[in-house]
Amino acid sequence: MIWNELRDIIDSNQTFVISSHVSLDGDSIGSQLAFYWYLTSIGKTVHIFTHDPVPVKFGFLENAGMIKQEKPSCGFDVLVVLDCSNPHRLGWDEYKECAKLIVDIDHHRDNTRFGNINIIDTKAAATGEIIYRFFTECGIDYPAFVAESLYMAIMSDTGGFRFSNTGSSVLRACAELSERGAQCSTIYDRVYSSRSRNALILQSKIWSTLKYYCNDRVSVMEMPLSLLDELGAHYSDSEGMADHTITAEGIKVGIMAKYSPQETHFSLRSRGAVDVGKVAQQIPGGGGHSGAAGCTVALPYDQALKHILSIIEKELD
Numbered sequence: 208m209i210w211n212e213l214r215d216i217i218d219s220n221q222t223f224v225i226s227s228h229v230s231l232d233g234d235s236i237g238s239q240l241a242f243y244w245y246l247t248s249i250g251k252t253v254h255i256f257t258h259d260p261v262p263v264k265f266g267f268l269e270n271a272g273m274i275k276q277e278k279p280s281c282g283f284d285v286l287v288v289l290d291c292s293n294p295h296r297l298g299w300d301e302y303k304e305c306a307k308l309i310v311d312i313d314h315h316r317d318n319t320r321f322g323n324i325n326i327i328d329t330k331a332a333a334t335g336e337i338i339y340r341f342f343t344e345c346g347i348d349y350p351a352f353v354a355e356s357l358y359m360a361i362m363s364d365t366g367g368f369r370f371s372n373t374g375s376s377v378l379r380a381c382a383e384l385s386e387r388g389a390q391c392s393t394i395y396d397r398v399y400s401s402r403s404r405n406a407l408i409l410q411s412k413i414w415s416t417l418k419y420y421c422n423d424r425v426s427v428m429e430m431p432l433s434l435l436d437e438l439g440a441h442y443s444d445s446e447g448m449a450d451h452t453i454t455a456e457g458i459k460v461g462i463m464a465k466y467s468p469q470e471t472h473f474s475l476r477s478r479g480a481v482d483v484g485k486v487a488q489q490i491p492g493g494g495g496h497s498g499a500a501g502c503t504v505a506l507p508y509d510q511a512l513k514h515i516l517s518i519i520e521k522e523l524d
């Protein structure tokens with residue numbers, strides 16, 4: 208069984224680095240913290256190094272302060288990469304030199320299987336759900352704050368249990384996490400109802416850019432990155448706006464665009480009519496799930512938007 212292989216690697220090594228993708232989200236943070244707890248609880252030496260910092264709203268999670276923005280030096284036994292479809296998304300190129308072995312645990316279907324062991328379950332709603340199963344199936348008993356991290360991971364990647372990946376296995380897992388002490392409404396409030404005042408002003412500006420394209424089947428909202436400085440807002444304050452793009456009737460694809468003068472990042476959303484993961488994959492470096500995906504086009508916004516709309520138009524027909 209795959210868990211035996213994983214446990215063999217863990218048992219026969221001592222020093223670990225945990226990491227995840229750039230621009231951390233609830234799943235990447237919750238998964239890393241749960242795995243960090245497990246490794247430290249059995250006496251391993253563990254560091255968490257990520258390219259980007261933990262957004263403020265996730266800072267309440269136990270051990271969130273252990274997630275450091277340092278480049279790992281060499282000489283670790285194992286690099287554990289969680290919730291990251293390919294090593295470029297780590298944000299640092301030296302990943303291969305930093306450890307003898309790579310463990311890759313993920314649920315993205317475009318995962319490139321870059322590890323020495325790859326535990327990829329594309330049916331899992333979150334990487335946190337895979338780790339929950341690891342703990343459960345191996346009889347690993349964990350404290351309430353770890354249940355909280357796992358709950359956070361699953362809640363985030365299901366959009367607060369609204370997305371189509373919210374099945375019975377997700378709800379059963381979360382029922383147990385709740386029994387183990389995860390404070391569901393507190394976590395929800397921290398993530399979805401604790402925005403700064405500047406964040407709401409930023410979001411109101413983003414809402415005001417809403418436009419419809421492709422015979423009202425695609426909706427687009429945009430944010431120039433310069434707006435952040437102007438308003439004193441953080442990049443993470445715009446998180447969640449992509450999910451709003453898909454909420455209007457008749458919309459098949461929602462686009463949230465964030466751009467600098469040189470390049471444009473698109474977050475894509477769909478409710479099933481179009482596989483936006485496939486759309487994103489047509490841009491180098493892009494990818495994701497069928498309902499939520501992302502890509503970066505190395506063009507100014509207007510040109511980049513034309514390009515992505517032309518790809519989506521083909522998928523709509």
Ligand SMILES: [Mn+2]
Binds near residue numbers: 290333
């Ligand atoms: Mn995830």
